[in-house]
Amino acid sequence: METRKKLLSDEDFPESLEGIYRIQGRDFVDAGIISSEVKKSLQGKGIPESIIRRIAVITFEAEINIISYAEQGTIQLFIEPDAIIIEANDIGPGIEDIDLALQEGYSTADDSIRELGFGAGMGLSNIKKFSDIFELTSDVGQGTRLKSIVKLNG
């Protein structure tokens, strides 16, 4: 509940907030729809295609993580003058060992997730790789917060 309350405070709605998207856990049918929305909302604003594709990877992986592991979550998109910021917050089991979760190849995905071609243990490391600044915090049993910043000026 703490996460939800925090999302609704004024502090979390600065002028640069471009969109806030809700994601339901286990809804693999709609996977990728939020990332497409985010991509579309970045187009036509003079943002380089290469930056948009990096954001697309980050958002997709964040979206898939929420769908795969959390009960529900949100992705927020901020467009700052010098950077694009993606924040993903979820209510879910959280991550016990963040360093381990960031290791490429480590995954807690079950077979149903793997059959779809997900759960290869690349999601978080992809997000880190495509971000200029990457922050991941988690409270076990409550949820996970991810912040990814991509700078516009390289």
Next chain:
Amino acid sequence: MNLETLIETLGLKCKCCWEKLKTTEVRGGYAGDLLSDVMANSSAGEIWITRQVHQNIVAVASLKDLAGIVIVQGASPEKDTIERASKEGVPIMVTDMAKFEVVGKVYRLLSEG
């Protein structure tokens, strides 16, 4: 090389987005069944060769601006996959060839220019 030439040369069967074949330029290829691998390592304009058939592949191709998806080994894309691909404008092709053979042929074709 445009997608139409590639499809004809390799004898692939197109399942949707016929109107885009002539204007879609294929700049390379990427093969893989792990979506995060394709997300991270494919480049815009590449043709994606995979055995996955569910609709999440359309999101990956669309987000990465890939030229299209070739589904190998006689696998049939799910109905939802074709619907979503038509909506998002992602050409999907199928073939009975195995992935290794498709990759080899696409590679040779693109190297020859």
